Amino acid sequence: MKALLAFVSLAFVSLAIFSVSAHAATQAEAEAAVADAKRAEAAAAQYNNRWVPAEAALAAAEKAIAAQAWDEAVAQATKARAMGLRAVEQSKEQETAWHDAVIR
Amino acid sequence: MLIACFLGGAAPAPVSSTDTPTADQKAFQDFFKSRFPQVSIADFANGPYAVDAGMRKQWEEIMQFPPYDFALDEGRTAFGTKFANGKSYADCFANGGVGVRQDFPYFDTKTGEVVTLDLAINRCREANGEKPLPYQTGMMASITAYMAETSRGKPFDIKIPDDPRARAAYESGKQFFYSRRGQLNFSCASCHVGAAGERMRADILAPAMGILAAFPIYRSDWGSMGTIDRRFTTCSAQMRSVPLPPQEVAYRDLEYFLSYMSNGVPISGPGTRP
Numbered sequence: 001m002k003a004l005l006a007f008v009s010l011a012f013v014s015l016a017i018f019s020v021s022a023h024a025a026t027q028a029e030a031e032a033a034v035a036d037a038k039r040a041e042a043a044a045a046q047y048n049n050r051w052v053p054a055e056a057a058l059a060a061a062e063k064a065i066a067a068q069a070w071d072e073a074v075a076q077a078t079k080a081r082a083m084g085l086r087a088v089e090q091s092k093e094q095e096t097a098w099h100d101a102v103i104r
Numbered sequence: 105m106l107i108a109c110f111l112g113g114a115a116p117a118p119v120s121s122t123d124t125p126t127a128d129q130k131a132f133q134d135f136f137k138s139r140f141p142q143v144s145i146a147d148f149a150n151g152p153y154a155v156d157a158g159m160r161k162q163w164e165e166i167m168q169f170p171p172y173d174f175a176l177d178e179g180r181t182a183f184g185t186k187f188a189n190g191k192s193y194a195d196c197f198a199n200g201g202v203g204v205r206q207d208f209p210y211f212d213t214k215t216g217e218v219v220t221l222d223l224a225i226n227r228c229r230e231a232n233g234e235k236p237l238p239y240q241t242g243m244m245a246s247i248t249a250y251m252a253e254t255s256r257g258k259p260f261d262i263k264i265p266d267d268p269r270a271r272a273a274y275e276s277g278k279q280f281f282y283s284r285r286g287q288l289n290f291s292c293a294s295c296h297v298g299a300a301g302e303r304m305r306a307d308i309l310a311p312a313m314g315i316l317a318a319f320p321i322y323r324s325d326w327g328s329m330g331t332i333d334r335r336f337t338t339c340s341a342q343m344r345s346v347p348l349p350p351q352e353v354a355y356r357d358l359e360y361f362l363s364y365m366s367n368g369v370p371i372s373g374p375g376t377r378p
Contacts, residue, residue, distance in 0.1 A: 048354055050346040051287045083287065090284065098282040101293050102128075103135045 025070040033077035034061050040084025047091035054083035125264050125274055125364060132365045136313040140301065148314030149372035155301040156308045163376065171322040172249055172374040175329045179250030182243060187232040193247070196228030205248075205255035206371050209360045210263065211270040218273050218356040221248055222331055239350035240337065245320040245329035252320065252373030260317065260371070262364040277361025280354055281312075286345030292358070307378060314366045316359065318375025325378065332359055 025033075037058050044050045061076035136148065140155055147154040153163045170176075183201065186192045194200035198207075208221035219227075225247055226236035237244040264270050284291045295304065296312035303309075320331045330338075336355050337347035348354055 048348060049285045052341060052344040052346055053287055055346055087285075090289065094283040094285070097284075098279055098291070101282040101291065101297075102123075102278070103131050103297065104123075 025074040027068070027070055030061075030065055030070040030073035030077070033074045033081070034058070034065060037061060037077040037080035037084060040081045040088070044084045044087035044091070047088060049087045049091045051083050051087050054080045054087065057083065125271070128278065129365055129367060133313060133368070135297070136300070136311050140311065145314075145368055146370050148311060148366070148369050149317035151310035151315060151318060151375070151377065152301075152308035154314075155311065159308055159378070166376055170374075171324075171376055172320075172329060175246040175249045175320070175322070176253060176374060178243070179246035179248070182247055183250050187229070187234050189232050191232050193225065193228055196224065196231070201251060202254045203258060205252045205373070206258040206261050209356060209363060211265055211267065211273060211360065213265055213267050213270070216267075216269045217353070218277075218360045220332070220351065220356055220359055221251060222333065223351050223356070239331060240334035241326075241328055241330050245331050245334075248320050248331060249329065249374035252371055255371040256373070257370050259368045260363055260366045262360065262367055264364060273357045273360055274364065276354065277357035277359070280358045281361055286340065286343035288343050290343040292339070310377075312362065312365065314369035316362055317366060317369050318372045318377070320373060321375045321377045323377045329374070 041050055041054060041058055044054070057076045057080035061073045061080060064070075064073035064076060133145075137143075137145070140148075143154045150160075150163075153160040183193050194202075197204055205221060208224065209218045211217070212219045222239055222244055225244065226239075229236055237247075264274050281292045284294065293312070295309045296315060299309050300311040301308065316332055319335070320329050321335075322329050326334070331350075333350035333355065336358065337350065340347040
């Protein structure tokens with residue numbers, strides 16, 4: 001009985017993991033991811049600090065949307081968003097940190 | 105060396121914090137004079153060739169047939185050619201545009217902005233009914249090459265007028281110069297202060313002092329002439345930061361700061377770089 005219970009639990013866990021990893025992104029998810037990435041890039045642009053690879057990833061995400069490759073679009077948009085947010089973080093940090101580099 | 109750039113290189117230790125443009129300039133120039141005691145102030149105009157004997161030797165050989173000569177000839181001719189309305193570039197500049205490069209960029213207290221030589225050239229064209237030139241290469245580089253050549257040997261003489269807007273522009277340029285940006289987390293200072301004179305792959309990094317004195321330049325890497333805008337945009341891209349449009353306020357302020365830091369270094373443009 002104990003062994004059966006363990007087997008059933010393992011089966012459920014495996015099924016859950018498989019379901020998550022096999023989940024294909026939908027068009028709505030891809031478009032939402034691209035919109036998020038665009039917001040992050042717009043925020044970086046406010047600081048004159050867009051990163052080249054972030055722009056490239058965003059362009060790749062939009063290209064994937066056009067090709068209806070939703071998984072690829074989500075992957076690229078997620079990358080672009082992460083870099084956009086990091087660029088904003090960098091700019092905020094540099095608002096004061098640059099003083100430390102000044103030759104005095 | 106890349107690591108040194110990432111870490112800000114051999115950043116100088118703060119010794120005072122008066123932070124006025126005059127104090128900044130003195131500290132800046134003292135730093136480079138102490139870092140490169142064998143280099144005269146005039147030789148800082150020659151960038152990497154001032155600090156690396158091997159490169160200097162190659163440069164001296166290149167200069168037997170300067171690669172910017174074609175651009176210089178083209179610029180001289182264009183400068184002397186009248187616009188459709190009968191006026192010319194000479195009508196737009198003090199002293200007919202001859203020997204004035206060292207006074208640019210300047211802060212225009214009427215418009216409240218930094219005016220670079222390149223911007224002044226295009227404003228001259230537009231005021232006379234001509235289309236503006238693209239900023240990064242081509243005819244703009246040729247005309248600025250000619251104008252720089254008429255100023256050779258004249259030291260940078262950039263002024264910061266007693267106007268809070270001028271001071272703000274200077275501070276903005278200073279902040280841009282020292283701020284890290286882009287995916288590689290570099291600032292201009294990372295390479296041209298802390299790592300100046302060191303190698304970045306095959307290149308020798310030029311000291312920031314006098315770095316604009318040789319512009320426009322024929323750069324072997326480009327295979328053509330390029331203006332200060334071209335250099336700023338390619339530097340930005342190398343840091344994996346999306347370049348700003350040429351003559352954007354931030355770039356003009358940066359040029360203002362760098363040129364003021366280089367007061368006393370003679371104009372040597374047009375120049376050549378690897």
